[in-house]
Structure formats: structure tokens, C-alpha cells
Amino acid sequence: MTATGNVREINNPIIRFFSRFTFGDLLVFLILIVLVIAIVFPFWWVLRTALTSPGKVFTDTASLLPVEPTLLNFQRVLGLVDPAELVGMENTNISAGTLNFWIFMRNSFIFSLVITLGQTIFSTLAAYAFARLKFPFRDQIFFFYLTGLMFPGIVLFIPNFVLIRQMGLIGTFPGLIAPFFLMTPFAVFFMRQFFLSLPRDLEEAAILDGASKVGIFWRVAMPLIQGPVLTLAILTFIQSWNEYLWPLLVGRDEEIRVLTVALAIFRQQTPQGAPDWSGLMAGTAIAIVPTILIFFFFGRKVVDSIQFSGFK
């Protein structure tokens, strides 16, 4: 009876499952959980604060869940309620300025999408030429591009600011977009690597069939390179969406102000000596929605591209 009992216990699938793990596995598992919490918790904290009633943010600091859950903060930053009406009631800690995150969101989208479109198309064209076509000074021009990878942003931003100013484009979308629109050395380099890794057979077969150079690029190479082009577009979009210093220098005006600049300016308004945290976190939550969407749909692609970039 006891013997069969023992046998049954050992055969218990749960015990058998856990007996496979050593102490080291347990330790790694604990570290893993800490790691995941460290990554995810700050995002929960943004959402928790954004959903908390503005008056409660300063009093109920320990609650892990939203206190008196409300969508008021989202409505405020999206300009759906007049914040001035709320000031002086029970919500003394909220910013009285009008916040129109719709406009900042629109600006961020215009800025990021136009750059993504231009940079991806023009860099892909150039990359194909550098990888597959023969022309005088090809390697010299490409070498110049590579040196461009080394310049710190600030070295270029100040003369670029002067140039954009001389062109009268400060405070305009063209001025905001121009430095990123036609190329970045990284984008050309990134795409060139993919074109180089394509087998030449198909293109050579197309040449025998009498296809033109442009025809080979468009009908043979492009279909094979759609994945990397999409990856480049995603990376470019993320980078543009995250850009702060350049839009700060060129585009502080509200009509072209992007989300990152808007959030930084919003943070500097301190109605009661402290920032309007619930509003600020609502703005933050809105600003990361596109990033989160990209993460869910293309996270794997981004990870793969990073792993690829380590092997230049």
C-alpha cells in the first residue's frame, strides 16, 4: 500500500516536472522574473497613473492599481475637456494650458511617415546601385558615405540648423524633415548588405532574357528584398518617431511640434511646483501607442535586424 503510494507520487506528472530542475535553474528563473518585471512594470505604472484621478495621484502613491479610475486625463490631453474649468475644483494639480495632443500626434505622424517614405525609397535605390551596378567612383562615393556614419549628430545639427535657417525653413515641415529625407548612411549601408547577399543567378538570367537594368531592379531584385525594405522602414519610422534634439531646435511652434518636444515642454509646466503627473502620463501613454503596435506586429523583425547589424 505504501509502496504503491510512493510509486504514484513519483509518477505524479507535476512532481516529475519540477524534479527536473536544479537549484541553478530556479535561480535563473527568479532572475528572469525580476527582469521581466523590471521591463514591464514602468509601462504599467504609466498606464496606472494615466487612469488615476488627478487629485489622487499625489495622495495615493502606493496603490498598484488606478485610484478612482477615470479617462479624464486622456480627455484632457486630447483637448476634449477644457482644463481651465477643472483647475481650482478638487483637482489643483493639473495643468491649465490647453493641450492638444491630436495636433502633436498628427505632426509626429507627418514627420515620421514622410521621412520613412523618402529615406527608404532613396536609400534602397542607392544601395542597389552600390551593390550591383558598375560605375566610375562607386567605391569612393560609398567610402564617403561610411565616414558619414562616424559624425556625432551635434556636429552636423548646428551647421544644418544654420543652413535650414538661411533657407528660411525654421518652423516648417520641410525644414524639420529635410536632413533625414533623402538618405542616412546607415540606411544605404543596411540595404546594400542585403542586396549583396542576394544570389546573382536570377539577375543574370534576366539579363539573358534582355531585361533592362531598371527592369531587373524592379522585377527581380525588389520582390526578393521586400522583407529587408520593410525592416528598414520600421527602423526608420521608430527612429523618426523618437527624434528629439533636431525637432527641438527647428520645430518648437505648436503647428509643427512633434510629440517628444510637446511632452518635454508639458513636463516643464509645473502648476503646483510639481508636474501634472496624471496628464503627463496620459500624454506618454498616447505617444507610445504606435511604438507598442509596431512592437506587437514587427517585434521579431526588429530583433532579427539587430542581430544582423552586429555582423557588419
Place this chain on the structure above:
Amino acid sequence: MAQRVAIKSTSSVSWWGRFMTTEALVAYLFILPSVIGFVLFYAYPAIRAVGISFTEWNLLSEAEFVGLANYQEIFSDERFWRSLTNTLAYVLWNIPLQTVLAIGMAVMLDRFSVVLSTLLRSVMILPWLMPNVIVALLWLWILDPSIGIANVLLNAVGMPEQEFLGSPDQAIAWIAIINIWRHAGYTAILIFAGLKTIPRSLYEASSIDGANNWTQFLRITLPLLRPVLVFVLVTSVIGSFQVFDTIAVTTDGGPAGATRVIIFYIIDEVFNRRISMGTATAASVVLFMILLFVTIVQMRFLRSSHSDLADYS
């Protein structure tokens, strides 16, 4: 005779002919937009930055050539040196911690099943996808000295509350930690990709020889990771020296100038303290020189051109 004519005609159009092949023509058309972009926004400003650094210019009047006066001025400016030491302090907090953490994370990823490691790598990339400004804001809120959750948690476990970003001694370290939070996962993924290139047979052979995990890590993993580590260190050090966004949003250079880094100094020269294009570009050229020097030193020190894997095969 006929042959000579033919040779003559090809040689007379040779240089022009080389340019005018349809292939070259198509190629020039393909690269034209990128060349315009490169010349206007990379090559020209890079040269112009050096040019402006030799002038005194406030954007309103004409630029005036002053030779090396701007360099002399910033080198005798105490705020410039302070900004350099602040930057260095940031780099020294940021890079060692981040690299060690990332190596640890990568080694851990390597031990997990493919499914779990793929899932984890996706989660680990999340902070890196976020704008610096957002990362800075959410940590500024968590680390708020009076009502942030960090101090609430410290209180709960009976530890003393901290000033975090409000403390002149701690601020730069906390900025570094915030950026480690954003970059560690990204760096770990790079290193993980490097780990995958190490032949498993080396580990099997060494464990037959009785080597334990730690010896294997020191003798096999680290040396063979060197090419990836060079890439990681060079790129992250270059990025680290240019820290700005996080500081601009959180401490704005404070408290008491403790987080006033080099980019801050440059921006202040143009936009806040005064309009001095000369000293600002001079400082940016100095930053470029520093980065070039640090990169070369790292390449030399880490023998980047030599791969240890060749020794085994």
C-alpha cells in the same frame, strides 16, 4: 587599317564612354537623391562646422575669422571642463554596468529553449523601441523623491528614502541607470547573436576536460565574443558620450550643474546662454576628436581585427 580606326575611335571616347554606359547612367540616377542628401546634410555641414569654429558669429552679423580663439576660449572655460568630466562620469557609470548586465542577460538567453529565448528577446527590445523622452519621463515619475513609487517601495522594505535625480551626487548615476534600462536588452540581443556563432563543440570538448561553467565562460565565451564586444563597446561608447535627451527632460543639467554634459554645453552656447556659433561648433569638433580617439584606442586595445576563432580551427 580598319582595325586601327576601330581602336582609335574607342580610345577617343574612352573616358566619356565609361561615364555614358547605360549601366553607369542608371546607377547615377539611382544614387542621385542620396548624393544630394549626403552632400547637403553630411559632407557640407561637417566641413562647415570646422569653418564656423574658426569664426566669431552670432547669426545676426557677419561671421568674423578669429583663428583658434574659440578653441582657446572653451579650453579656458571652466564650464566646458565641467561638462567633459560630467560626460566622462556618465560614460563610466553607463558602459561597464550596461555591458556586464547585457553579457549576463545574453548568456542566460542562451540557456533557454528557443521558444522562451525568442519570446524574451522580443520583450527585451521593448524599452529600446521607446523614445528617450518617454523613457526619461516615466523614470522621472517613478523616481520622484516625494511621491514616486521607488521611494514608496524603499519605505516598505525599511530602507531610507533617496533623492535620486534631485541629488547632485547621485543624479548622473541615475541618468546612466535609466539609459541602461533602455539599452541593456538591445545590447544583450547583439551579444546573444555573437554567442550563437561560437561552436558548441568547444564547450563539449572542454567539459570532457573537466572545465566548469565559469572556466568555460572565461576561457571560451569571452574571448570568442570579442568581435561582437568590440562592436557593442565602440557603438555604445560613441552614443554614451552624446547623452542629451534623457538629461534635458529630467534634470535639465541640474542639480547644481551635476548633469551638465558636453551636448548641453554646446546647445547652451547657441540657444540659451548666448548665440555663439564659433564656440559651440569648436566644442562639437572637440567632441568628434574625443570620439575618434576613444574609438581608435578601443580598436587597438581589443585587437578588433584579430579573431580568436581562427586559433581553434
